[in-house]
Amino acid sequence: MALRELKVCLLGDTGVGKSSIVWRFVEDSFDPNINPTIGASFMTKTVQYQNELHKFLIWDTAGQERFRALAPMYYRGSAAAIIVYDITKEETFSTLKNWVKELRQHGPPNIVVAIAGNKCDLNDVREVLEKDAKDYADSINAVFVETSAKNAININELFLEISRRIPSSNASAATGKGFKLRRQSSEADHRCC
C-alpha cells in the first residue's frame, strides 16, 4: 500500500487547544493542564485512507504564534493547515481571518485548509455560533468541524476529512526534491535529482 507523508501545520491563537487536538488524535489522551506549547517538534500518526496510508506529520507552533513570530519555514510544504479557534471566545474566531491571510501569504498555493471550532463540550458558554463559522469556512472553501479534544468529538473526523480533500495523485509533489542530511555518509542518501 502506498505511504504518503503529509505535513500538517496548526494555526490559531494561544490557548484554543491546538496541541490538545493533536494529542487526542495521536495518543488518544487529554491533559487539561497541558503546558502552553513547548516541547513537541512534531507528532505523527498514520491512518489508512482508501488504498493509501496517510502518515500525518503534524507540526506544532512551539509557542511561536504567541507574539506572531511563526517562521515561513513552518508553512513550507504543508499539505494541509488546521486553524483552530475556541467556540467560547469570540476574539479567537475574529483573529481566524488573520491566520487565513497569513496562510495565503506564506503557505503553499494548493494547501487544504481545515477550520476546527474547539471546546464544543462547553456549549453553555459558547460565544461563536456554529452557523457563522460554517458560513465563513464555506466562503473560503475550508473543511469545518466543531471539535472537543477533551471528549474526543470529531477529532478523527477532522483528519479523515483532510485525507478526503488531499489530491489523490502525487501531483502535489514538487519535482526535483531535495534530501535530508544524515549522519553517516551513504549512497542511500544520494537521491538528489
Added chain:
Amino acid sequence: MNEEYDVIVLGTGLTECILSGIMSVNGKKVLHMDRNCYYGGESASITPMEDLYKRFNIPGSPPESMGRGRDWNVDLVPKFLMANGQLVKMLLYTEVTRYLDFKVVEGSFVYKGGKIYKVPSTETEALASSLMGMFEKRRFKKFLNFVANFNENDPKTLEGVDPKKTTMLEVYKKFDLGQDVVDFTGHALALYRTDEYLQQPCLETVNRIKLYSESLARYGKSPYLYPLYGLGELPQGFARLSAIYGGTYMLNKQIEELVIENGKIVGVKSEGEIARCKQLICDPSYAPDSVTKVGQVIRVICILSHPIKNTNDANSCQIIIPQNQVNRKSDIYVCMISSAHNVAAQGKYIAIVSTTVETNDPEGEIRPALDLLEPIEQKFVSVCDMYAPSDLGTDSQIFISRTYDATTHFETTCNDIKDIYKRMTGSEFDFEEMKRKKEDIFGDNQ
C-alpha cells in the same frame, strides 16, 4: 515580557539563532527578539521580490519577466555549506536537519586567464583536467595522496614535513607544484582568500584541503550543499529548536536601550518595557558602541535568465577568482543558485558576486566576475561594513557576533559561535552540548 530571563538574544541572524538554540536546549530561559518583521537579520533570504527592490531602493516594481514575486527567496549573504563542515555537524547534532531539505551544489570552478575551469580535487579529475600539463598532473596527484594520508600524529605519513614548522610554501616546493596549481590549491581547495597562508605552518592548510576532499566525497559533484528555499531557512530552523525548548520569540520589536548597571547588562528596554537578563547576545547593529569596523565587503546580487557559460548548464555552482589572476590581495567569489532551489522564479538564476573591498571603487574590483555573468537582468549592489566586537563581554556580559565575512562557507561563522559560547560559559565548545535533551517527536513509528 516584564520577566527575568537568563539570556536575551537580539537579532535573528544565523549566529544568534544557533546560540539561542544551544542555550534553550541547555535549560536557559531565553527571550529572542528582532527589530525586523522577518527572521534572519543580515543572513535573511528576502521574499517577495518586491521587498528586494524596496530594500535596494530600485525605483518601480519588478518587471513581468521576474515572474511571481513570492517565488523568490534571495540571500543577502552568499554562502554554501561544506558537506563535512561544522555547520552540517551542528545541524545533525541538533537534528534541525529535520526541518530542511538540501541539494548538492553542482560544480565548483576556478578562473584562470579569463576562462573558468572545473576544480579538480580527486585524482581522476586532476588527471582529466585541462588546467594542468601532463607532468604537473603527476606531481599534483602525488601531492593529493600526501594530503589524504597526512596524519600529524604519525611521522610515517609526514614525509619529513613538520606540521607545525614547515610552511605551506615549502610543501608546495617539495612537490614542485607550479604557480597555477598553487593558486587553485590554496584558493579553490583550501579556500583561502589571500596568500598570507603560504608563510604559515602547513597543518591548517592540509586540514582545509582534507575538509574539501572529505566534503566532496560525501555527495560527489561538489563539496557544497544548499538548502531549498534559501539560507534564511537555517536561522528559522534553529529558532524553532530554541522555541521547542521554551525560547520566547518576538519579531518587529524596536529595541530602545540596553540597560547596563555597574558596567554589566541587566536588561533590554523595548517599547517602554524592560525585560531583565543575566547575559545578552546580539549582532553588531544592536550594540554599535561596542564594535569596531574591520573592513568592507561588496556583494552584488545578479539576476540572470541563463546558466553561467562553461559550467555545463549547472543549476548551481561556485566560481573562485584567485587574487593572483586579477592582481588583487583577496579572491572574488561567485555563488550561483536557481529555481531548482526554490529561490527564484522558473528559469531564473541568482548569481551573487562578493569580495573584500580593497579600493575606493568596489564595483570596479568585481568587473571580471560580472563579465562572466553577462547579460545581467538586474543588479542589486551593496557595500557593507564588517564589524567585530571591541567588548568581549567579560565584564559587561554582552556577547556580540561578528559580521558575516566574504568567505563562501560557514566555517568562520561556526568559529564565531564556538568563541562566543566559550566566552559566555567559560568552557570549551562541545558539539555534544547541542544534542536535544528529551524526546520531542511523538506518535507512531518514531
